Amino acid sequence: xxxxxxxxxxxxxxxxxxxxxxxxxxxxxxxxxxxxxxxxxxxxxxxxxxxxxxxxxxxxxxxxxxxxxxxxxxxxxxxxxxxxxxxxxxxxxxxxxxxxxxxxxxxxxxxxxxxxxxxxxxxxxxxxxxxxxxxxxxxxxxxxxxxxxxxxxxxxxxxxxxxxxx
Amino acid sequence: xxxxxxxxxxxxxxxxxxxxxxxxxxxxxxxxxxxxxxxxxxxxxxxxxxxxxxxxxxxxxxxxxxxxxxxxxxxxxxxxxxxxxxxxxxxxxxxxxxxxxxxxxxxxxxxxxxxxxxxxxxxxxxxxxxxxxxxxxxxxxxxxxxxxxxxxxxxxxxxxxxxxxx
DNA sequence: TTAGCAGGTTACAAAAAGAAACCAATAATT
DNA sequence: AATTATTGGTTTCTTTTTGTAACCTGCTAA
Numbered sequence: 001x002x003x004x005x006x007x008x009x010x011x012x013x014x015x016x017x018x019x020x021x022x023x024x025x026x027x028x029x030x031x032x033x034x035x036x037x038x039x040x041x042x043x044x045x046x047x048x049x050x051x052x053x054x055x056x057x058x059x060x061x062x063x064x065x066x067x068x069x070x071x072x073x074x075x076x077x078x079x080x081x082x083x084x085x086x087x088x089x090x091x092x093x094x095x096x097x098x099x100x101x102x103x104x105x106x107x108x109x110x111x112x113x114x115x116x117x118x119x120x121x122x123x124x125x126x127x128x129x130x131x132x133x134x135x136x137x138x139x140x141x142x143x144x145x146x147x148x149x150x151x152x153x154x155x156x157x158x159x160x161x162x163x164x165x166x
Numbered sequence: 167x168x169x170x171x172x173x174x175x176x177x178x179x180x181x182x183x184x185x186x187x188x189x190x191x192x193x194x195x196x197x198x199x200x201x202x203x204x205x206x207x208x209x210x211x212x213x214x215x216x217x218x219x220x221x222x223x224x225x226x227x228x229x230x231x232x233x234x235x236x237x238x239x240x241x242x243x244x245x246x247x248x249x250x251x252x253x254x255x256x257x258x259x260x261x262x263x264x265x266x267x268x269x270x271x272x273x274x275x276x277x278x279x280x281x282x283x284x285x286x287x288x289x290x291x292x293x294x295x296x297x298x299x300x301x302x303x304x305x306x307x308x309x310x311x312x313x314x315x316x317x318x319x320x321x322x323x324x325x326x327x328x329x330x331x332x
Numbered sequence: 333t334t335a336g337c338a339g340g341t342t343a344c345a346a347a348a349a350g351a352a353a354c355c356a357a358t359a360a361t362t
Numbered sequence: 363a364a365t366t367a368t369t370g371g372t373t374t375c376t377t378t379t380t381g382t383a384a385c386c387t388g389c390t391a392a
């Protein structure tokens with residue numbers, strides 16, 4: 001996304017997509033969680049062009065997802081480490097991984113498994129309510145306009161939905 | 167993504183990105199969760215070009231995310247309803263929304279709030295272990311090659327990571 | 333001395349996205 | 363009866379974004 005304008009300014013999903021909503025950023029982020037840190041590591045593992053990789057690492061660094069830290073002087077060399085904002089995308093990646101495993105691989109032939117070192121088991125990520133701990137489903141989560149929303153945002157969405165029930 | 171080849175075949179994250187890894191699909195999906203169902207609704211709310219919208223709805227339908235259901239004969243009209251695979255992306259969208267709200271809006275000025283009808287509270291989505299219920303953090307979740315992974319996948323990742331510790 | 337590596341940049345070609353006009357089937361309006 | 367509106371697109375053309383391949387810089391190793 002990098003240089004686009006948001007189609008729905010203010011929306012948190014759109015906001016994140018402005019940062020990672022292109023073909024590569026989330027794969028770069030995934031590799032970073034695997035432990036990849038250097039330009040060459042990303043480049044070889046992903047098969048991404050150097051030009052695009054350089055662009056993405058720069059924009060992700062500007063967005064605060066990565067810290068670019070020097071690990072060697074003469075010649076200067078940098079590596080890309082997940083910053084707080086980057087680390088906090090973990091639930092997004094884990095949710096994506098869960099979906100892909102569930103719908104794209106046959107049971108017993110998963111490509112990736114996750115072991116929780118807390119309980120030692122192979123697990124699935126599960127999304128629950130921060131307040132009561134119940135599992136969250138679309139039917140039981142109601143989106144509401146927050147204090148920062150503008151009335152035009154709500155009206156334009158309402159118009160788009162109204163088309164459905166007419 | 168639609169017509170690309172996966173850079174890391176087998177990876178569940180890459181698999182999902184093949185389906186929704188472009189600038190618009192996740193926004194279309196978000197609107198679908200809001201209740202938008204028709205071509206015009208998506209088009210007006212998102213400000214997406216009709217060409218791209220038609221392409222995306224077609225590819226998302228082919229991928230099993232949407233069902234294209236006729237709601238009127240003469241003239242034939244279709245609407246796009248979330249299929250099981252589409253509904254199951256809810257955790258991804260919710261995780262994205264949580265990230266965006268946390269990092270892109272000021273406290274007290276959130277654009278979006280989520281009310282859980284189970285407990286009635288304004289909540290945050292939280293990712294927990296399906297086995298023990300503990301909150302999942304990057305440090306405590308270890309990715310392992312599953313039974314469907316090929317050794318070359320693992321080796322190429324190992325090489326990319328090794329660059330880090332050399 | 334030559335080769336190699338890490339981390340890029342540059343120039344150019346190919347692919348994707350966007351804008352705007354158009355179309356088809358029908359219904360509503362004048 | 364003719365005109366206009368609505369929904370759900372397609373077509374054509376232009377602009378942007380990606381990708382490819384060659385090149386560069388500063389150093390190290392053989």
